[in-house]
Amino acid sequence: MNLYSDLLRPCLFRFEPETAHHLALTGLRLTPAPILRAMFGAPAEKPVRLFGVTFPNPVGLAAGMDKNAEVLGAWEALGFGFVEAGTITARAQPGNDKPRCFRFPPQQALINRMGFNNPGAEAVARTLAELKSSGRWPKIPVGMNIGKSKVTALEDAPSDYAASFRQLLPFGDYFVINVSSPNTPGLRQLQDRDSLAAIVRTLKAIDSKKPLLVKIAPDLSDDAVKDMASLAESEKLDGLIATNTTLDHSSVPAGHDQTGGLSGAPLRSRSTEVLRILRAHTALPIIASGGVMSAESAREKLEAGASLVQIYTGFIYRGPGLIREIVGVWEVSKSV
Ligand SMILES: Cc1cc2nc3c(=O)[nH]c(=O)nc-3n(C[C@H](O)[C@H](O)[C@H](O)COP(=O)(O)O)c2cc1C
Numbered sequence: 001m002n003l004y005s006d007l008l009r010p011c012l013f014r015f016e017p018e019t020a021h022h023l024a025l026t027g028l029r030l031t032p033a034p035i036l037r038a039m040f041g042a043p044a045e046k047p048v049r050l051f052g053v054t055f056p057n058p059v060g061l062a063a064g065m066d067k068n069a070e071v072l073g074a075w076e077a078l079g080f081g082f083v084e085a086g087t088i089t090a091r092a093q094p095g096n097d098k099p100r101c102f103r104f105p106p107q108q109a110l111i112n113r114m115g116f117n118n119p120g121a122e123a124v125a126r127t128l129a130e131l132k133s134s135g136r137w138p139k140i141p142v143g144m145n146i147g148k149s150k151v152t153a154l155e156d157a158p159s160d161y162a163a164s165f166r167q168l169l170p171f172g173d174y175f176v177i178n179v180s181s182p183n184t185p186g187l188r189q190l191q192d193r194d195s196l197a198a199i200v201r202t203l204k205a206i207d208s209k210k211p212l213l214v215k216i217a218p219d220l221s222d223d224a225v226k227d228m229a230s231l232a233e234s235e236k237l238d239g240l241i242a243t244n245t246t247l248d249h250s251s252v253p254a255g256h257d258q259t260g261g262l263s264g265a266p267l268r269s270r271s272t273e274v275l276r277i278l279r280a281h282t283a284l285p286i287i288a289s290g291g292v293m294s295a296e297s298a299r300e301k302l303e304a305g306a307s308l309v310q311i312y313t314g315f316i317y318r319g320p321g322l323i324r325e326i327v328g329v330w331e332v333s334k335s336v
Pocket residue numbers: 062063064065067086087101110111112114116145178181215243244245262263264265267289290291292310311312313314
């Protein structure tokens with residue numbers, strides 16, 4: 001019997017996705033780490049060193065699952081090699097109206113339009129400071145994914161990102177500028193060269209040592225992806241995350257579509273294509289995110305030039321066993 005697919009997933013899938021998400025986070029908060037470790041077993045050690053940070057294994061939890069950094073220790077206990085908190089914005093905001101997350105089990109996909117619901121950078125920084133002083137800070141690297149507050153005008157984006165960056169600076173092992181969520185109006189326009197360069201320069205003026213990455217959309221044209229690689233080089237970014245969710249819903253059956261970003265199996269091939277284009281144009285580290293649902297799809301990312309992978313939808317459908325499966329096939333020598 002598989003604990004996740006035979007027991008936990010059927011229970012969680014009886015609830016609508018956001019309720020299931022809250023139940024899962026509550027379960028993780030209440031279950032002591034040694035019990036989580038005993039339930040799922042530790043993955044092999046496959047350390048990867050990138051931008052001065054050592055990752056005990058290459059499989060990370062993608063942004064959006066632990067938006068408010070509430071259960072960081074649990075992800076380590078489940079076997080993740082790193083976790084990315086967020087997206088966190090400078091201002092507290094409720095996100096879009098519910099329901100705003102939808103499952104598509106036959107397609108092994110999700111659509112979400114959460115809209116960066118979070119209590120704001122100052123509140124998350126308080127949570128993180130408490131965790132630090134409790135002595136229960138996880139031993140795996142923690143990334144901080146920051147986004148623009150909905151009420152902030154696009155032209156004021158640099159100072160909005162800067163406010164979150166300042167608050168969270170002591171806590172992140174690396175930082176991600178999220179300019180690729182489809183659920184904040186206009187956000188993706190910040191992928192435009194000048195806008196993005198202004199954000200990067202503002203953050204680098206505050207701190208030039210923390211590894212800084214940009215997470216990009218799979219819906220950029222191939223030329224725009226090439227431009228992104230060149231911008232990453234010229235602005236001295238430490239890496240890129242490819243990719244966020246897609247607005248291509250062609251895999252969703254007619255009559256069942258929902259507004260939002262699509263993730264999971266149907267995203268895999270475009271996300272890998274974007275990764276290949278980036279790899280052909282830059283030697284910077286790339287974290288692959290998008291449709292990693294199996295060891296085989298993770299290998300595809302590795303072969304295409306990823307240094308690390310992140311999972312979200314695969315974790316929902318496959319559970320913690322997927323981490324071990326991927327770690328098992330990852331060849332460290334192939335990591336950039
Ligand atoms: C419900 C949900 C919420 C998400 N929230 C965020 C977010 O806040 N910030 C972000 O950068 N990505 C967010 N993502 C995107 C994931 O981090 C990931 O990049 C994307 O889902 C593709 O990976 P996957 O196919 O493994 O899910 C979210 C995804 C889902 C399904």
